[in-house]
Amino acid sequence: MTTGRPTSPRTRCRVRAVWAVFALGAVAAVLAVVVVVVTMLRPPGPRPLFQLPVPCGETWQLGTYPGHDDYDVDLFPTEGEAWGRPVLASYAGAVTEAGINGSLGDRTPDNPDGPRGRGGGYWVKIDHGGRWETQYLHLLEPPSVRVGQRVEMGEQIGRVGSTGNSGAPHLHYEQRRGWDKVETHFDGAPSEITHDEAEYTVTRTSENCVPERP
Structure with missing residues (x-):
């Protein structure tokens, strides 16, 4: 003798439909993970011809200091105010x-000694293909670009500031190859900022020049 009600054909169809949707969702999730993993396991492509992330012809000081992390670069202009560049x-x-x-935090041109924040503050990360990325930190204000936007070399993405864990207005910059942070190269030449065992600086002049249109 049974006490439950028999399952109707309509109910069985609904259950099958729910399981079918669930199965399709699971398969899609697995495929997405596989695509990401396969992409990350591919060897990086050739290094793009990166340029200094500042206007053409300007000379900037590139520096680091103990505890800054290997290959991290802080950029300061050699002439003029850093704020808002x-x-x-x-x-x-x-x-x-x-x-x-x-x-x-609250460090601004009007309050340069205000409290520091944490991390990179306003920032931008760009994927250049071939598993190459660049990062730009401590920007003055919300970036002038958005996630998913395509940018060209020399296109402005923000302005120099001191947001996040920053002691003075500057641009913190990184180049990454695959999983690894690497020595920055500009216009095909190494920057020579390779370690954080001592405080040291070099100067470089930007070749980030937009070609003239005919």
Whole structure:
């Protein structure tokens, strides 16, 4: 003797439909993970011809200090005020991050000694293809680009500031190859910022020049 009601054909169809949707979703999720893993396991492509992320012809000081992390570069202009200077894309690519890294703090041109924030403050990350990326941190204000946007080399993505964990207005910049942070190269030449065992600087002049249109 049974006490439950028999399952109707309509109910069985609904259950099958729910399971079919669930199965399709699971398969799609697995495929997405596989695509990401396969992409990350591919060897990086050739290094793009990165340029300094500042306007053409300007000379900037590139520096580091103990605890800054190997290959991290801080950029300061050799002439003029740092606040608000244009930050340019080092090479063409797609924006993958454009927002706040950590917290902003309250260091501004009107309050340069205000409290520090955490992390990189306003920042941008660009995917240049071939598993090459660049990062731009401590921007003055929200980036002038958005996630998913295609940018060209020399296109302005923000302005120099001191948001996040920053002691003075500057641009913190990184180049990454696959999983690894690497020595920055500009116009095909190594920057010579390779370690953080001591405080040291070099100067470089930007060749981030937009070709003239005919």
